[in-house]
Amino acid sequence: MxxxxxxxxxxxxxxxxxxxxxxxxxxxxxxxxxxxxxxxxxxxxxxxxxxxxxxxxxxxxxxxxxxxxxxxxxxxxxxxxxxxELAQPFGLPLPEPVEQHHGYLTLCASALDARELGQAIAGLDEPYPYLVTGRAVQWIVAKGTSTTNGVAKLVQAQAKRRVLTTRNHNTMLRIAKILR
CATH class of the missing domain: 3.30.70.1280 (SP0830-like domains)
Incomplete structure (x- = not known):
């Protein structure tokens, strides 16, 4: 099979x-x-x-x-x-104007890594909405800040000690379509 x-x-x-x-x-x-x-x-x-x-x-x-x-x-x-599961409608509402924001998924090696990443996001000085979904963390980024906002910087730091990678939700939708 x-x-x-x-x-x-x-x-x-x-x-x-x-x-x-x-x-x-x-x-x-x-x-x-x-x-x-x-x-x-x-x-x-x-x-x-x-x-x-x-x-x-x-x-x-x-x-x-x-x-x-x-x-x-x-x-x-x-x-x-x-x-x-990750290709379902994005789990967080995108702020207005919607076209100025992206839904991102940081994919993790384990559900524990995803939960720990979520806890680290929750501990940031500036609040950022996030949602842990299995082995992924959903978060929102304004266009043009995908490497500079607080979550992006945290993910970059975490990537030095964990295997994780980030993809746009639209990419996940396209991958799900190919899998079907």
Whole structure:
């Protein structure tokens, strides 16, 4: 039986790590995955595997990347069910004007990491709305501040000690559509 997964690479195309999506597709297919599709240039892939444990798929992806690029490029692997949950209507109301804001999802290695990230957001001096959903934390950012607002800075600091990566909710909607 085939299982469908979404794979999110962390930190590609920044800091000298260049992973072309056509190369990623080829690498994953050569590694035994099928129906590999990539989305955008930020390290998003959808694939099929006979393996039914997403952590095993994640380790396989990590090893393929490590061998090919001679460096660690961490991944997070989410099941189709998890993606379907994250692709529901965004859990926080976007402030007006809505078109000036984005809904973001910081994807975490575990539900515990997501809860701890949520607690850290709650502890910021300036209040920011957030919502923990499984292994992800939903938060809102004004356009143009996705790397400079308090949550973004906190996520950047947390990424030094945890495997996590952030995606726009619209990207998650597109990934869910590919998985279906």
């Amino acid at each position: 085939m299982n469908k997964y979404a794979v999110f690479l962390r930190g590609v195309n920044v800091g000298g790590v260049k992973v072309l999506m056509k190369d990623l597709t080829q690498l994953l297919e050569q590694g035994g995955f099928s129906e590999v599709t990539t989305l955008l240039a930020s390290g998003n892939a959808v694939l099929n595997s006979t393996v039914d444990d997403p952590l095993v798929v994640q380790e396989q992806c990590n090893e393929l990347l490590r061998e090919h690029y001679q460096r660690d490029i961490p991944t997070l692997v989410f099941t189709q069910q998890e993606i379907d």
